[in-house]
Amino acid sequence: MIPEIGHFALILALLVALAQGTVPMLGAARGRADWMALAGPTAVLQLVLMLTAFLALMQAYVVSDFTVLNVAQNSHTSKPLIYKISGVWGNHEGSMLLWILILALFGAAVALFGGNLPATLKARVLAVQAWIAIGFLLFTILTSNPFERLLPAPENGGDLNPLLQDPGLAFHPPMLYTGYVGFSIAFSFAIAALIEGKVDAAWARWVRPWTLVAWCFLTAGIALGSWWAYYELGWGGWWFWDPVENVSFMPWLMGTALLHTAVVVEKRDALKVWTILLAILTFSLSLIGTFIVRSGLLTSVHAFANDPERGLFILLLLCLTIGGSLALFAVRAPALKSGGLFHPISREGALVLNNLLLATACATVFLGTLYPLFLEALGGDKVSVGAPYFNATFLPIMAPLVVAMAIGPLLPWKRADLPGALGRLKVAALLTLLAALMAVYLQRGGPLVAWLGMALAAWLFAGALTEWAGRIKLFRAPLSESWRRAGRLPRSAYGMTLAHAGLAVVIAGITASAAWQGEVVRIMKPGDIAELGGYSYRLEGVETHRGPNYTSDTASFTVLRDGREVTVLTPEKRIYDVQRRQTTEAAIHSTGLADLYAVIGDADGRGGWTVRIYHEPLVPWIWAGALIMVAGGAVSLSDRRLRVGAPTRRRKTAAAPA
Amino acid sequence: MMKRKHRRLVALLIGLTALAGAAALVLTAFQENIMLFYSPSDLAERPPQGARSFRMGGLVEEGSLRRLDGGLTVEFRITDLAESVPVTYTGILPDLFREGQGVVAEGVLNGAGVFEAREVLAKHDETYMPPEVAAALKAAGQWQGQDGQGEDAAEKSGGGSAQ
Secondary structure, three states: OHHHHHHHHHHHHHHHHHHHHHHHHHHHHHOOHHHHOOHHHHHHHHHHHHHHHHHHHHHHHHOOOOOEHHHHHHOOOOOOHHHHHHHHHOOHHHHHHHHHHHHHHHHHHHHHHOOOOOHHHHHHHHHHHHHHHHHHHHHHHHHOOOOOEOOOOOOOOOOOOHHHOOHHHHHHHHHHHHHHHHHHHHHHHHHHHHHHOOOOHHHHHHHHHHHHHHHHHHHHHHHHHHHHHHHHOOOOOOOOOOHHHHHHHHHHHHHHHHHHHHHHHHHHOOOHHHHHHHHHHHHHHHHHHHHHHHHOOOOOHHHHHOOHHHHHHHHHHHHHHHHHHHHHHHHHHHHOOOOOOOOOOOHHHHHHHHHHHHHHHHHHHHHHHHHHHHHHHOOOOOEEEOHHHHHHHHHHHHHHHHHHHHHHHHOOOOOOOHHHHHHHOHHHHHHHHHHHHHHHHHHOOOOOHHHHHHHHHHHHHHHHHHHHHHHOOOOOOOHHHHHHHHHHOOHHHHHHHHHHHHHHHHHHHHHHHHHHOEEEEEEEOOOOEEEEOOEEEEEEEEEEEEOOOEEEEEEEEEEEEOOEEEEEEOOEEEEEOOOOOEEEEOEEEEOOOEEEEEEEEEEOOOOOEEEEEEEEEOHHHHHHHHHHHHHHHHHHHHHHHHHOOOHHHHHHHHHOOO | OOOHHHHHHHHHHHHHHHHHHHHHHHHHHHHHHEEEEEOHHHHHHOOOOOOOOEEEEEEEOOOOOEEOOOOOEEEEEEEOOOOEEEEEEEOOOOOOOOOOOEEEEEEEEOOOOOEEEEEEEOOOOOOOOOHHHHHHHHHOOOOOOOOOOOHHHHHHHHHHHOO
């Protein structure tokens, strides 16, 4: 009964979306306030219906209702409750449901918190949101119904892939989706602005916080995903330039660019057309990301053709959304008046450079990710594009971006004095040199890029702090004065400093892990000692344990430094009961400066075990840095939220300095 | 303040330079880093020239897996049931590496006709056949399984296992 309610709610949601997508749009065109007013309530109703559908599916998972095909395929009674719940979005149909739920959530948020939006803009934005919902609801209902029944019901389910039975991965998809879908708001605002023919500072003030929310979630989602890959796959790596990773990274790159140009639109009334285009591209990449992963298109063009109905639908949906919005852009964008002028050497100029580099980097990732698909679709060779390609293209583009990132925030709007800004970075330059020298000194045979990466990290970190210190006149005014200024600095300024400094920390972590990772692979018997990175790992033994739905071989390593015990690492090898799959559970001890990482492999039949031990310098910094970036976004957002309610007042003040 | 036309020209020039630079990067990187896929039959017909690394996929031949002295190096054969190629690999095999299962290895062919694998990839899903392997088996006329298995599980496991 409950699954039917869910199914019914889904169909109702489609009907509501149809109303939400047409009536307010027509109302905005004809100036009918009563028609436009329909947008808000329908958006909220949409959320209620999607929530009903989602909870209905979740209920089926929690009580293990195997008469529902989706549950039977992906769940099992012996699974811990948290993975029964996360199992809801661990499969294609359920994840689509989650996607639309988040879409409805964002739509309702605009409806509820958008009281100050001009009525026509609000109506149009919500109508465009509804169009997206219509596409996805049709797709779900027609090709991927999560409520399909299975009769007679099997005795037990097929279980969730054990690799996905992990707390990190339980929350990775919702985060990622919130990021992807959050960009739909920027997209809807862009389309609404194109229809309206107007982009102004108030528009940008509306788009920015939503983009920032999406960006924060996407950053956190990607970081969580890579953390999962790091500890779960047991390869000691955290980013593989795998297509699945790349498709989530592309909207991040574009979204980051969008975040920065939105500032220019808001503050300087320039770069409007480009911002609109970025909003469209960012969401398009999010769509491609969602579909490409879910359709199996990435593994092969043939996998895509396995389900022709679904594949065709996806292709059609992508063409309609991306093609349609770009066509609208081509027709309407020239009509948008471009605003403030600026010299190439200025804050605006620096942000343009940021955008060019980010967009270019995104394009190279796009090419590398999709080239094998295009080639195969055209009947060419089967090829794969691996990490070396991405390292060779992406990194050289990012390096100048990082160099510019320290300088850009020091440049004033409109027209800047570059030598003056560089002069302020003397201390930063000194620190950079120091970091590079230290990296060379510590290197001992590492690659040349190691000191370059460390120098970049130091440069960016010091640059971010320089900018902050300059704003509060640190060491130039009495400390009490600096303290007062620090307190009055807008939160968005802190947000930027944090985000940039966070990226610097990430870069340091990436560089160190790429350059100085140590690895030992060998056979060890109990009592044997392996030496790595200044630590001794003594294998004590391997025992068999029983978990809730798996059995595991658990090894025990005592880690010693200078004869003193540091920690005990217990890597596992698990065999899950239902699917008889084996997973590797790495054991990781973090010292803050490095991770000690151990994995247990197969027994050699003569009392020994294959083991793999990694010494991962600075790797924890990657996630710490990502966390700082997200915190920066959140801090900036807390500033926005206070002021976002006053776009009209803001417009007056903006007019004065311009 | 610059004139609008002038500003546009500068922006355009910078943009074009960036584009040209990126294009050059992409092209050289493509030239050096694209890896072709071979099935054992392909390898028998037209072996790759030079010492370039490539990917090879097929099934791990039943009964072919053995550990060499020291225990870390393993030897096995990859087959498409028409031809088979000996492979050596040093390190821990992936969780799902089994005899009779699909596998893709990355490495170089040495002078003795042995494929020295640098990496061995087995998808983290037992019902899942790497698409290249399925195609290779079909090409060799040995395909018996059904298409489209494990679509959902395969997608996420690709997340990192593929390298």
